[in-house]
Amino acid sequence: MSEPLLTADAHLRRDDAARGDAPRKVVDVAVGVLIGADGRFLLTSRPEGKVYAGYWEFPGGKLEAGESVEAALARELSEELGIAVDPAHVQRWREQMVDYPHALVRLHFCRLYQWQGELQAREGQSWVWAALPVTVSPVLPGALPVLRWLGEEHVPPSA
Numbered sequence: 001m002s003e004p005l006l007t008a009d010a011h012l013r014r015d016d017a018a019r020g021d022a023p024r025k026v027v028d029v030a031v032g033v034l035i036g037a038d039g040r041f042l043l044t045s046r047p048e049g050k051v052y053a054g055y056w057e058f059p060g061g062k063l064e065a066g067e068s069v070e071a072a073l074a075r076e077l078s079e080e081l082g083i084a085v086d087p088a089h090v091q092r093w094r095e096q097m098v099d100y101p102h103a104l105v106r107l108h109f110c111r112l113y114q115w116q117g118e119l120q121a122r123e124g125q126s127w128v129w130a131a132l133p134v135t136v137s138p139v140l141p142g143a144l145p146v147l148r149w150l151g152e153e154h155v156p157p158s159a
């Protein structure tokens, strides 16, 4: 399902037309909503050195050229968290475009109930198994819709 465009921190930039810039390229991002046996979901903090460092988000990252969402998510979860994911277990959920000052991103949110290995913070990030309402903050603007969807929709603890 594709959601309406979300504009984040618009006050931080002037629009492209005013600057005479070309339309912005869309950056595709694979994002995992990992759901544990107890129904909690995994949030991770963005590491130092990245935009929005310290903000909480769902783990994932940008697609490489020619890569599928499923393959990108499996690669990112291995790189960031040291877990092994079978791309066949990645369940596409919703798509959300977010217009940030730093990039225009298309977030491919996927649900994931199965993976192998213990979590490791390979990029020095923190993680938390969260339930609604979440108690960590700040949450990345592009992760907020997921919290709303999780609240609206009954997400089974296993599938």
Ligand SMILES: Nc1nc2c([nH]c(=O)n2[C@H]2C[C@H](O)[C@@H](COP(=O)(O)OP(=O)(O)OP(=O)(O)O)O2)c(=O)[nH]1
Binding pocket: 029, 030, 031, 050, 057, 058, 059, 060, 061, 062, 063, 098, 100, 103, 105, 107, 140, 141, 142, 143
């Ligand atoms: N992982 C993730 N990214 C999100 C979420 N919400 C959201 O707006 N984003 C945005 C933030 C970034 O602009 C983009 C992800 O880019 P990134 O820089 O974290 O990706 P990456 O790990 O491939 O980064 P790098 O290797 O280029 O440093 O997607 C979310 O819930 N999870």
